[in-house]
Amino acid sequence: MDADRNSPQENGGDSHLSDDEKCHHVAKKLKSSSPITEPEIRTEFSHHDPRVARINNGSFGSCPASVIAAQNLWQRLFLQQPDDFYFNRLKSSIFESRAVIKDLVNAEDVSDISIVDNATTAAAIVLQQIGWAFSEGRFQKGDAVVMLHYAYGAVKKSIQAYVARAGGFVIEVELPFPVQSDEQIVLEFRKALDKGKSNGRKVRLAVIDHITSMPTVLIPVKELTRICREEGVDQVFVDAAHAIGNVDIDVKEIGADFYTSNLHKWFFCPPSVAFLYCKKSSSLADLHHPVVSHEYGNGLAVESAWIGTRDYSAQLVVPSVIDFVNRFEGGIEGIRKRNHEEVVKMGEMLAESWGTPLGTPPEMCSSMIMVGLPASLGISSEKDTLKLRTHLRKKFEIEVPIYYQAPKDVENGMSKNNYVTGYARISHQVYNVVDDYHRFREAINQLIRDGFNCELLKDD
Ligand SMILES: Cc1ncc(COP(=O)(O)O)c(C=O)c1O
16 A cells, blocks of 8 residues: 555645645655755754753654644644544544554554554553453463563553452563573573463463563563463563564564554654554454444454544554655664664763673664663662652753662672662664763763762752
8 A cells, every 4th residue: 555645744835735635745745855864854853852862762752843744734634624534534544554554563464453542552452351351250360461570560550450450360570680681581481481380370461571661671572472372371462662663573473462562652653652463363352442432342443443532643644654764764674773773882882981781782672772870879779760860851951761770799790889770771763963872971970070979869
């Protein structure tokens, strides 16, 4: 299908055209334009606060001006004639976005792809049917659900709410950090599955992150899914909130039952939009959107395409994002390859300056990497990481999340006194420049020169 067909773009020179005509006209013009230049990239992100070194794409993503313009146009199309938009435009346009996603992630069929608000919603959809299976007696109380210790906090809470409350036994896979190899992860994962199957219990679901959030680690998700199949785990749900636009995705090759990724993190969509892939053979599962509306019972993708009156524009700009990423050399693949290379380079530069380790080897990170912070900063709790992050924002205008790693007695030859207890998670996206990371390096070096310690920061 032609991804461009559905892309409305704002364009002053086309003012004689209706919004609908602009959709087709401008998309064609973009297709023939030459590769994006540095000044054009600056313009696309000129709405970012220019004072801030934003090395945290991971938390909230970013959206270029041309995609925001496309979104505004969709919003206007709806407001102009809502009835016509609802009856004649919305369903088919969401379908086009789903078709683009289907190709990007190599799904079998468009019907395997639903569009939802975010990964949190996708998790609720998957976990809700697991909860029903417990409460309706298809799963036995005490059957297990396995998840990574570093699963995203909100998803862990969702597991509590939907699964533990219904009688599921939750097992966390204790992952090492810093981590050196996939084998370490595989070993711990196997241990957790063994625990889940002990006492004759069954493992009903494994929740596996593709890229953990904090600390960020690229998880060997294909290998873990294969092990789940071998070990008879009923369902595999991959929480890949950070994946699309960040790492290669082939849902057929991964082989999980469910796979979700946000498009507003690394795929340049405005907040908020995510896809949820459901493998055909999993369609026996009782999947429904948690917000029930007119389409209840018509299949998850159709249910999700109308969950009541609201703004659906973020779901409609996917073809416009394709136009945007295709202006870069190598399209989205080129972007993610360069982001990965740059973040590794920047991480190594920071680690060398501070004399600290990286949290993972380069091949175990995406476009985000964990960089150890000097022990002398005195990071000794999660509260400290928040205080330091706020201090970096207020004093240095640097935005970067920080992770707390409790000290062990002696680790890697380091004594307790110089053990690295804080790691910064740095991101790289197309708008970043080397100076963003130099500013971070200098800010930490200045804090050290000033004899800074987290204890000096007041609680907010
Ligand atoms: C691994 C993981 N899962 C789920 C989420 C939730 O994403 P959202 O808040 O967009 O629903 C995040 C957000 O950072 C995440 O990192």
